[in-house]
Amino acid sequence: MTTLRIRFDQFYTWFAIVLIGCLATHSSRADTLSVAVAANVQFAFNDLKEEFKKQTGHDLKGVFNSSGKFVSQIANGAPFDVFMSADMDFPNHLHQQGFSASVPKIYAYGSLVLWTTKNLDLQSWQRLLRSEKIQKIAVANPKTAPYGKETIRALKFYKLDAAIESRLVYAESISQVNQYVHSGVVDLGFTAKSVVVSAEMQGRGLWIELPVDSYTPIAQGVIVLKHGLENAPQASQQFYDFLSSAKAKAILQKNGYAVP
Structure with a gap:
């Protein structure tokens, strides 16, 4: 009986270690974020993508279009995780309609x-x-x-x-x-x-x-979308935060933007 208990305890310990290992691997896995990117950011996005990958291990897949077209696509269920707009009006609209998981913030002018x-x-x-x-x-x-x-x-x-x-x-x-x-x-x-x-x-x-x-200064805003919250919450938040970092700001300035 004692032998069985010892074996059961050993099995339980082994199972717990394996389970913890699996959970750790899952939580630290690299995600690929789908980012709706305003067309004017197309060239800067390549540099942002490279630096973000270097810092976090996460990949970014950018799709480029006019901001207004993205609003319509997002409202109709397009699976984007993050939206980098060419203004603040469109992100604010999506936020007010309940499509975002973060408050819109300015990442560039x-x-x-x-x-x-x-x-x-x-x-x-x-x-x-x-x-x-x-x-x-x-x-x-x-x-x-x-x-x-x-x-x-x-x-x-x-x-x-x-x-x-x-x-x-x-x-x-x-x-x-x-x-x-x-x-x-x-x-x-x-x-x-x-x-x-x-x-x-x-x-x-x-x-x-x-x-x-x-003309009115072109303040460009970013939001994490509900799809990002549901499918890649950590990576989406990391990219949202990354755009306010010194590295990201340096990249944006190099590409002709003013930064907040």
Whole structure:
């Protein structure tokens, strides 16, 4: 009887050790987060992804689109864990509708630039836009892309909106604006500073930054979504926190953003 008890105690101890080991392995496993990323962050995201992997072991899978389109997708059940928006309005909307597991916070401030790959003098860019020499000007859809919304605000500020309205080519996102400009389909395009200073685009064409008093500062917000809370809570929170770290801020600044 004593022998049986000893064997049972040994088995119980062995079982407990194995169970604890399994739980520890499960809790420390590397997750792959699905991140809905505003199109203007596309190039910076590669650096953020690399640094986050180095620090935590977790992978990031970025999907890029206009922020407004992501809102519709998330509301319809798209399985994103984290949403990096191009503004604060869309994250706040999702938070108010109960789709987020965190309070929206600002991770970066974006800037607007006018970009061309053609031989154009951008120093007198307002006069240039009014001239007949310019036939097509790319702008992100102001209804779904915050950078497009602020571009229209800047054009109104300089009283250029009516003068060039017939020549505006609306793109679905900043990514599509970049494609139009880079391919020469349009003469110029309004895009994010983060695009033209990226390693991928440096030296390709000419650009000029728009004065910041002509549009509302583009505060970009991040939230953890309910899907992230339910499927990868620890990794989702880590990435949310990571975006406020010194390393992440340095990456964002290198990519043309101001940081909070």
